[in-house]
Amino acid sequence: MKIWVCIKQTFDTEEKIVIENGKVDEKDAEFIINPYDEYAIEEALQLRDELGGEVTVITVGPDRAENALRTALAMGADKAALIQDPSLVGDECVLARMLAEAIRREGFDLILGGNFAVDSGSGQVAIRLAEELDIPHIGSVTGLNVNGRQAIAKRDAEGDTEAVESTLPVLITAQQGLNEPRYPSLPGIMRAKRKPLERLSAQDLGLSDSLKTKTLIIEEYLPPEKEAGKILEGDLDQQVQELVEALCGKGLSFN
């Protein structure tokens, strides 16, 4: 079985975000595998160990993204591919096109990805990829069973669980609760060095620069700083009174 896992290298979730010259400053930042993608990797590894086949991790990103791929290889993935081309820095649409080209050329039975990336939070790339490849997708999955060419996925549905059945090939996005991702073991880390990691450019993928991004980032800024809170005092009537005054004072009206 050919299993692909699409991952993204993101800021460490403990990293402080600094805006410098209107852009998020990446200098000195620590990077990690997007936590939702870790569930996807773990699920892929478990399925491979159960059903056989191979797991390829793929990402689009700068040089540093190789570290994320190496970590996935150290966890146990078999191969990795890094799509990298300065002419193709783009939005979710472009990313999905690039991934689709790379994956289509090699063939696929199952594609996994995270539910969304913790940095941009768009939650689009994996779903667009399914569309590009013309296969079904099941999003936000918390349980997955593959039997022959059939996959049954459990997904969160507003507090309930929904079971969705699909034939392979299918694309699945992983939600928290799907599994407990393993740590890369030390021997795994040593083996990862010797595993194949392919670098692909736009040319390699047969994509020309006609693949222009369709969205533009106009501005990047931090959320406004939280103002000090206030605890209302006195009996209930006084508290209500004070609250109403405070809300009205902020320019809210109730009509």
Added chain:
Amino acid sequence: MALKNKAVGAHFLIEETEKSSLVTPEDFSDEQRMFAETTRSFIEKEVVPKDEAIESLDYGLTVNLIRKAGELGLVAADVPEAYGGLGADKVSSTLITESLAKGSSFSLSVSAHSGIGTLPIVFFGNDAQKKKYLPDLASGTKIAAYCLTEPSSGSDALSAKTTAKRSKDGKYYILNGEKQFITNAGFADIFIVYAKIEGKDFTTFIVERTMEGVSLGPEEKKMGIKGSSTRPVILENVKVPAGNLLGEAGKGHVIAFNILNIGRFKLAAGVLGSAKEAIRLSATFANERTQFKKLISSFPLIRRKLADMNVRTYTLESMVYRTSGLIDGALKDLDYSSSDIGWQSAKGIAEYAIECSINKVFGSETLDFVADEGLQIHGGYGFTKDYKIERIYRDSRINRIFEGTNEINRLVVMSTLQKKAVKGELPLLEKANTLKDEIEDLLENRPTDGFLKQETYLVSAAKKLFLLVLGLAYRKYGLNLQKEQQLLSHLSDLVIQIYAMESVLLRTMKRLEKLGSEKAENGLDMMRLAIFEGFDKTESLVKEALAHLEEGEALIRRLASVQKIAYRLPIDAIRLKGRIGMRVAEASRYIV
């Protein structure tokens, strides 16, 4: 001197070290960083949440966690690949040891197992012994303990009373005796036991828990590291197969001292991790605690403490990884197909016995300092068990005692130095003869100003002052110097200060070259403080030693000469500490 291809311990005392030869944390490979990341994640997610249960001495839990650590390869770094280990370099295994530290008692159990418990077999076992024991030890399925200390023999380890009597048919040794303060005793499967054959030949044996006659005394009620098992191991007519004799009969002391070298070095790596954790806890607390309507992290006196803690830890870190690089250098050219590769490796590490002791003393005293100041930052809360700094404070104390007390280690530094000089491995006497000229040279070329010039000068000057005192001490006491423990301790402290100052100087210069002055700024500030404070200590030790070695006119002349060599324009430490402390507070953790 062309000594590049040969391992040369303690040479830093008599010659300059090229900064490019130094291993620093800035040189870690991606693979090494990943080792550290896995280790930290394991401790953070698997060990820290179970801290309370571990501290209540839940053997089953600790054993389970050691197995889990074993599955990840965390106890296999120093075991060769051929026997199920990783055969990793010493920089990697040092980084793993450091990264385990947040696990407190658990980390101690792990380190005792993978370090002093397993390494005797790694270095001194024969092929059969390695095949039989190492795969299980490397995977954590069996746990090892190291049994050297006895009720009446601590620092004087060779006076052990445990005996081994050879059976008439030569197939067994019968062991009798009692070992004390044995880490991991409660759940260990394998014990490395030292005993004297026929009451005289000090020898090492591999004893299994299941052998008849092996029993345990009660758990010690300890001041700290309460989650680690420390019990007496009692041996009553234990029949140990002759094949379990480790190394050679009568060579137990070689094994014991070599293993202690590594144990001392690993201890330094562990306390480095704990010191960083203490800084993180204290800076975080200071950033949450408000007094006088301000966060206490904004007060200069709190910042000064954070600065002092951070600077000492930076110094220790520079020393620890420099030493790990030196040891790797000694091991890399060995013939790994040879049958006595273990003995050769131990010899390679023994080359740096002085550096190992230096790390142990400086490391354990650094953690004591950092834990103490960290607790002070916590105020009354630090005195309660609700805050982890209280634990670190208690847990820290043992580090100055085990793996050879710091007093013994100070004496070891000087006795090893003397042996090296006598064997001609270190031309100390030759240096003493040319010292006068060298001091004149040094003074003549003394820089008046210039970037890093003064710091570089002070490190060289400290070396000359050490040689001066050493020469005078030999002149007065000759070989009887070995009885003058106070003087030896002073000399040893000078050696420690020199290694500390030089390590921090070279690392900082290397960082500057690599990162540029903006990113290296904090390191530069810390280096200046470390060197000026280190030199203050140096000068005071030298003066006290001279006051003992000389008198009258001669003393006055010597002091004047020291004054001249040691002259320096003081730095503005108050400003530097304010800056460093502010950075530590902002980062809420140890920062370089």
